[in-house]
Amino acid sequence: MHILVTNDDGIDSPGLWALAGAMRDCGAEVSVVAPAEEQSAMSMALPPQRERELRAIIPPAELDGIRAFTHNGSPVACVTIAMLSGVLPPIDAVVSGINRGVNSGTNVLLSGTVGAAMIGAMWGLPAMAVSLKYHGPGPLPWGTAAYAARRLFPLLELTRPHAPIVINVNVPHVADPGELRGFRQTRLSEFFFGHYLDLELNPNGPAERQQITFRFARERVPEFAVDTDDGAVNAGYVSVTLLRPLIDGVPLEIPLPDINR
Numbered sequence: 001m002h003i004l005v006t007n008d009d010g011i012d013s014p015g016l017w018a019l020a021g022a023m024r025d026c027g028a029e030v031s032v033v034a035p036a037e038e039q040s041a042m043s044m045a046l047p048p049q050r051e052r053e054l055r056a057i058i059p060p061a062e063l064d065g066i067r068a069f070t071h072n073g074s075p076v077a078c079v080t081i082a083m084l085s086g087v088l089p090p091i092d093a094v095v096s097g098i099n100r101g102v103n104s105g106t107n108v109l110l111s112g113t114v115g116a117a118m119i120g121a122m123w124g125l126p127a128m129a130v131s132l133k134y135h136g137p138g139p140l141p142w143g144t145a146a147y148a149a150r151r152l153f154p155l156l157e158l159t160r161p162h163a164p165i166v167i168n169v170n171v172p173h174v175a176d177p178g179e180l181r182g183f184r185q186t187r188l189s190e191f192f193f194g195h196y197l198d199l200e201l202n203p204n205g206p207a208e209r210q211q212i213t214f215r216f217a218r219e220r221v222p223e224f225a226v227d228t229d230d231g232a233v234n235a236g237y238v239s240v241t242l243l244r245p246l247i248d249g250v251p252l253e254i255p256l257p258d259i260n261r
Contacts, residue, residue: 195220
């Protein structure tokens with residue numbers, strides 16, 4: 001299987017290379033096409049650029065042999081280039097991440113990580129988005145999320161007949177995979193960031209050019225049921241949510257194998 005690995009945090013993100021390594025550990029042929037700079041919250045945007053550029057790069061030494069490119073555009077543009085440019089062999093699956101921060105609830109509509117996987121699904125390919133809970137400045141346990149991606153690798157083939165579908169994975173912030181409580185298939189939570197966003201206008205500036213300050217009020221975020229993506233991650237489980245474009249409006253039900261230890 002030839003897997004395209006991409007992200008929205010940019011080519012320099014450690015999570016991107018942890019995911020590429022995880023997919024190679026599963027026996028897949030891996031290629032990387034990722035944004036030159038951070039493209040978070042781009043969703044499925046394909047904005048025009050005056051000068052589009054695809055540049056070959058050298059991957060980290062431990063991933064020697066992986067074809068890697070960077071593009072000065074969005075995650076969706078990276079996947080589109082990989083599919084249509086001819087610089088890569090035919091793509092069999094798209095895996096996006098590992099994102100710095102979960103992509104859960106309504107955030108899946110904003111996420112460039114999920115958007116990249118979704119455009120891959122629209123091409124009819126198995127697709128997975130992997131995100132890791134963020135706890136503020138400090139090292140992130142990329143290895144834990146990479147472990148989860150390896151465990152869920154078989155789901156790519158399992159979901160292939162049901163395309164377009166995205167396996168949306170959110171991983172708790174725990175230092176070691178042994179600290180995970182297991183894996184849970186979940187639904188999207190009711191979380192909407194707008195309900196917890198405080199916005200202030202600076203009254204000291206001119207009325208026509210006031211400065212705006214945003215603050216995310218984490219203290220107001222409620223608890224979510226453990227059968228939701230946010231609730232499962234908060235309870236220490238890896239959340240696995242199946243997403244698909246609402247082409248026919250029919251809920252998708254796929255019997256997944258037992259993915260708990």
